[in-house]
Amino acid sequence: MILLALDSSTPSSVAAVLRADGRVVEARDDPPPGSRGEHAARLLALAEDAMAGAETAWDDLDRIAVGAGPGGFTGLRIGIATARALAQARGLPLVPVGSLDALAAGADAAGDEVVAAVIDARRGEVFAAAFARGEPLLEPAALAPDDLASRLAALDRPVRAVGDGAVRFRQELARAGISVPADDSSVHRIGADALCRLGAARAPAERDALLPDYRREPDAKPPQR
Amino acid sequence: MTILALETSCDDTCAAVVTRAGEIRSNVVSSQGVHDRFGGVVPEIASRHHLELVNAVVDDALATAGTDLGGVEAVAVTQGPGLVGALLVGVATAKALAAARRLPLVPVDHLQGHVAANFLAPEPMEPPFVCLIASGGHTLLGRVRDHHGYEVIGRTLDDAAGEAFDKGARLLGLGYPGGPALSRLAAGGDPEAFAFPTGARVAGLDFSFAGLKTALLYTVRDLGEEETARRAADLAASYEHAIVEALMARVERALAAEPSP
Ligand SMILES: [Zn+2]
Numbered sequence: 001m002i003l004l005a006l007d008s009s010t011p012s013s014v015a016a017v018l019r020a021d022g023r024v025v026e027a028r029d030d031p032p033p034g035s036r037g038e039h040a041a042r043l044l045a046l047a048e049d050a051m052a053g054a055e056t057a058w059d060d061l062d063r064i065a066v067g068a069g070p071g072g073f074t075g076l077r078i079g080i081a082t083a084r085a086l087a088q089a090r091g092l093p094l095v096p097v098g099s100l101d102a103l104a105a106g107a108d109a110a111g112d113e114v115v116a117a118v119i120d121a122r123r124g125e126v127f128a129a130a131f132a133r134g135e136p137l138l139e140p141a142a143l144a145p146d147d148l149a150s151r152l153a154a155l156d157r158p159v160r161a162v163g164d165g166a167v168r169f170r171q172e173l174a175r176a177g178i179s180v181p182a183d184d185s186s187v188h189r190i191g192a193d194a195l196c197r198l199g200a201a202r203a204p205a206e207r208d209a210l211l212p213d214y215r216r217e218p219d220a221k222p223p224q225r
Numbered sequence: 226m227t228i229l230a231l232e233t234s235c236d237d238t239c240a241a242v243v244t245r246a247g248e249i250r251s252n253v254v255s256s257q258g259v260h261d262r263f264g265g266v267v268p269e270i271a272s273r274h275h276l277e278l279v280n281a282v283v284d285d286a287l288a289t290a291g292t293d294l295g296g297v298e299a300v301a302v303t304q305g306p307g308l309v310g311a312l313l314v315g316v317a318t319a320k321a322l323a324a325a326r327r328l329p330l331v332p333v334d335h336l337q338g339h340v341a342a343n344f345l346a347p348e349p350m351e352p353p354f355v356c357l358i359a360s361g362g363h364t365l366l367g368r369v370r371d372h373h374g375y376e377v378i379g380r381t382l383d384d385a386a387g388e389a390f391d392k393g394a395r396l397l398g399l400g401y402p403g404g405p406a407l408s409r410l411a412a413g414g415d416p417e418a419f420a421f422p423t424g425a426r427v428a429g430l431d432f433s434f435a436g437l438k439t440a441l442l443y444t445v446r447d448l449g450e451e452e453t454a455r456r457a458a459d460l461a462a463s464y465e466h467a468i469v470e471a472l473m474a475r476v477e478r479a480l481a482a483e484p485s486p
Contacts, residue, residue, distance in 0.1 A: 040313055044320050058325050073269065074310055077276050078317045085321035088280050089294055208281055211273075218269035 001062045005195040006047060008079035009071025009099035010119055010164055011037035015046040016192030017054035018200060025054035026192035039078040058090050065199025067190065068096035069213035070127035070140055071119055076212035084207055093204035097195055098213065100129040100140050105194035107162045107187045114157050116178065118148065118165035126165035127215055130155070142215045145169035149176035162187045229297045231283065233315030234307025234335050235362065236271045238278040242290035247345045251289035253282050265401060272310035279318050294326050304332035340367055340375050355479045359472055361387030364432050366479050379430025379475050386468055389434035393464045396441050397457055407461045414462030419444060421467035425474045432475060437467050
């Protein structure tokens with residue numbers, strides 16, 4: 001299977017091509033911590049870079065996979081709009097990949113170690129889920145860091161937390177005995193291998209039903225009169 | 226030359242197929258209609274709906290035009306100004322369609338799009354002309370000399386004309402978006418019943434609707450609730466008349482200043 005995978009659920013823009021020979025070619029942009037993503041300017045260009053690096057043409061692709069969140073709303077929409085339009089233009093099946101699943105899959109859990117995938121959701125919250133041996137122990141949710149820490153502590157097992165949210169709220173998690181790898185470790189980023197692996201394994205979705213997993217209601221208060 | 230065009234700058238998700246000769250082969254507008262209860266367009270909700278609708282709207286535009294992406298030679302998209310999150314959905318979609326079909330992508334300025342609509346069949350207009358853009362978000366006068374741009378010769382100093390309609394409607398208790406309701410109500414009223422300011426004595430080509438809105442507010446207050454309700458049609462008609470007068474006065478001034486072709 002030849003697959004193009006995109007993810008823009010975090011400030012990073014990630015594009016990856018899984019070639020027929022199993023090799024994964026990645027093109028990515030990781031803005032410095034605290035800065036916003038440049039998905040609108042970068043994502044499609046990175047997809048074209050990854051395709052060129054993998055010597056893959058649009059006609060070669062069998063499917064398109066895309067990170068469906070949870071994550072930043074604007075980034076998710078750019079990634080999903082891009083993926084949906086590429087699929088529309090080439091008549092390709094489209095596969096959603098959970099961002100937290102992809103993050104956890106990249107952490108290479110050992111044995112029955114619990115991995116918590118934690119994405120910074122801004123406004124003092126995180127999007128988080130926890131897995132052991134690929135099975136969910138904590139369903140994706142938007143949580144306050146302290147709330148997440150106590151839920152993970154309640155599992156009463158060793159937990160390793162990864163993602164930009166784990167880095168940002170390292171202190172809150174550490175207080176609950178949760179280990180967080182060094183800030184510059186690549187496990188904190190959604191990686192090409194995990195995206196491609198999950199994108200190849202999951203079932204395609206209806207194009208128009210592939211929407212971001214927002215996990216949070218829009219801010220839509222009626223204006224004050 | 227067949228062009229597929231996308232527009233998602235506010236709360237309508239739109240796609241059209243147009244020929245280089247200016248023939249509109251399809252024009253699909255999907256109105257979201259979910260913002261009314263919020264009293265204004267909520268950007269996050271608009272963005273969510275654009276993403277839900279955009280590909281289906283493109284499919285619809287292509288099918289109605291009797292073509293598919295294979296028959297398209299360029300992809301155009303509204304680049305802005307507009308709601309940023311909403312624009313991004315259309316731009317990301319257009320960019321990806323163009324890239325995957327190896328088609329040129331044409332980013333279009335929102336207001337230039339309004340100007341260029343005049344070049345289309347069945348009644349194409351050739352420059353030079355003066356163009357009045359009056360919408361919910363914009364009110365300006367442009368001098369159009371060719372197909373590639375326009376010179377702004379007048380703009381609003383406060384509200385857009387469409388905003389003035391909506392704000393007037395709110396003062397008359399017509400809800401949101403009240404512009405169309407105000408217009409319907411005005412049809413049964415006397416446009417001369419109330420003398421609202423048209424700013425006609427303000428020199429130049431710029432617009433201002435803030436004084437008009439304030440005048441309506443004071444009139445409604447002076448009349449009281451019962452009398453306002455009784456004379457709602459007259460108020461609406463007079464208010465609408467003042468907006469149109471203000472627009473017409475600037476257009477006439479601009480035309481008078483224009484060298485005859
Ligand atoms: Zn407009």
